[in-house]
Amino acid sequence: MAAGRQYLTKEERFWRMALYVTSGLVLFFLMAPILAIVPLSFNSGTFLTYPLEGLSLRWYHAFLASEQWMRALRNSFIIGISSAVLATALGTLAALGLTRADFRGKGLIMAILLSPMIVPVVIVAVGFYFFFAPLGLTASYTGLILAHTALGTPFVVITVAATLKGFDDNLARAAASLGAAPVTTFFQVVLPLIAPGVASGALFAFATSFDEVVVVLMVAGPEQRTLPREMFSGLRENISPTITAVATIMILVSVVMLASLEMLRRRNERLRGIRSA
């Protein structure tokens, strides 16, 4: 491709330029909000606009000093990690079953298992609120964790099932023929090989909970408010620059998750490479 560059016709060169310019602009559009909000969090002034009045960490201090924001940070991690653990356990089991055999109603079951990804969150939140309010599960950590687990499981099922497609069943059969019980085979042979996929699924489930606000808006009490929930009220009322500091920290969390995911993807490819070699 690169070698052929000098042979491009005028027409091709025009289209190539047009492609570079438009994609460049769209990629800039995608990154602009992230690029714009990070420097503002280091502004020493109170106005959310450029040029910066000076550099300072005052909004980070404000974030760390606020009992409300700290509780939100704690809640986000408590709910995110608990629901990710639950979703990963349930989702991995289901993915194992779904890839192992065809059974009656599999299509319908698959559609149900993946529907939390498609059904509008507001319906999930309203349904959960109506159904679980009489049971006292609203305004409780349990309720939120259960709801977020439901929302996160489709991502685990998809990711783990995709990893299992590349898994060589003969490895499990070999273990079984050597006398390993199914549970032993799973933990000693299957799980180590699909671990990157399982971890990716867990990350997706955590990210789903970490980002979710509609269910929290309806189901959580004041004690369970998460970071996105506090941001929502912050944006509705008056936008304090502390929000830019919180946003920057959340962007950092996203970068870490994205990097881990890429690492896991490469690890998964390496594991498969070993197998086929």
Next chain:
Amino acid sequence: MRPEVPLTSPSLAAPLGATGTSLKAQLHRAERMRKLRAFALVLPLLVFLLITFVAPILDMLRLAVVDRDLSSVWPHVTQSIGAWTDRSKVPPPAVFDALATDLHDSYHARTLPLAARRLNYALDNGRTLVFGTARRLPETSADWRATLIEIDPHWGDLKTWAAIDQASGPVTSFFLLAAVDRQKTADGHIVSTPSSQAIYVEVLTRTFKVSFTVTLLCIVLGFPVAYLLATQPPRRANLLMILVLLPFWTSLLVRTAAWIVLLQEHGIINHALVWLGIIDAPVRLIYNRIGVYIAMTHILLPFLILPLYSVMKGIKPSYMLAAKSLGASPTEAFIRIYLPMTLPGIGAGALLVFILALGYYITPALVGGAADQMISYFIAFYTSDSVNWGMASALGSVLLVATLLLYWVYDRLVGISNVKLG
């Protein structure tokens, strides 16, 4: 490959004699066990989702048709309204007697607000009618019909009685009809709601319009990026992919917050536009439709780029070269050869974006104005702000049906398990 495959081949299933049948039966049993074990692994998640996800949604559908508010506090009148057969006149005296009993009872039991609220859903003056009458109700009367109509002539209206009849439960079509701006008259005909109260058809149209526009914007903006990513050498494509994935992984609230900061009246974009001389004074870019389009397109764009990219990755460059060698100009080859092959990707991405956009609530609530709110906003509003669960459920059912229809189409065309997550 698997041992069970020969089972379906006729050579084994056919004549094997007595021992053959037993082998066949054994294989059958083993196969059944294998399926059962596989199903047992899926079962925990299935049960979990049936309880925490499917049951609540079914319950919401039930709440859209169940109507017990009025019958729980006004048991007499809601029972005796069955005696109202001639719908061209007001109900017979017995029904008025029952109403008087209920008004009297619920006034003293302090359950009047419940009845008033339910009637207010259907009648503009429902609250004043109920409270006003109860306050001025005499202890006894020889002719309750005359007395009640004298206290408030609205009791002589067929509309009032149609409202009571439709609210008498245990099931009603009132909320579902209201969700599409329809109502039932006293004689059972379904008519359009007066335009002064009709809002939901407009909200639904708006929801579809916004989703459609956002989908279109995503196609226009996403196509060049997906094409660029698919045609660059892997190293550079991976780097550029980060520019798509980072915003994708960034919290929705963070991105919405960023857009509020960027688009506000004294925000960066207005400053830049004034500085460039494109506009003279800051323009309103937020708390209106423009803000909604910009923020929603930004958030949903990766959902179009990623599936389109993976389809484009699979298109061999040799097709284009063949077209060119046969004399097509690059533009012609692109339009007639490349573009048609990307259609499955465009379709999958666009459908996904449209489905997700339909349910959007947070972004329009934060960057839109009052006239830009979509159906989800009203569902949330009726659930928490104005407690009208029937209406919330009815609107929720409408949104759910629309989404599930599109989900079905998507599953047919693309296969839901093929969703690309980046």
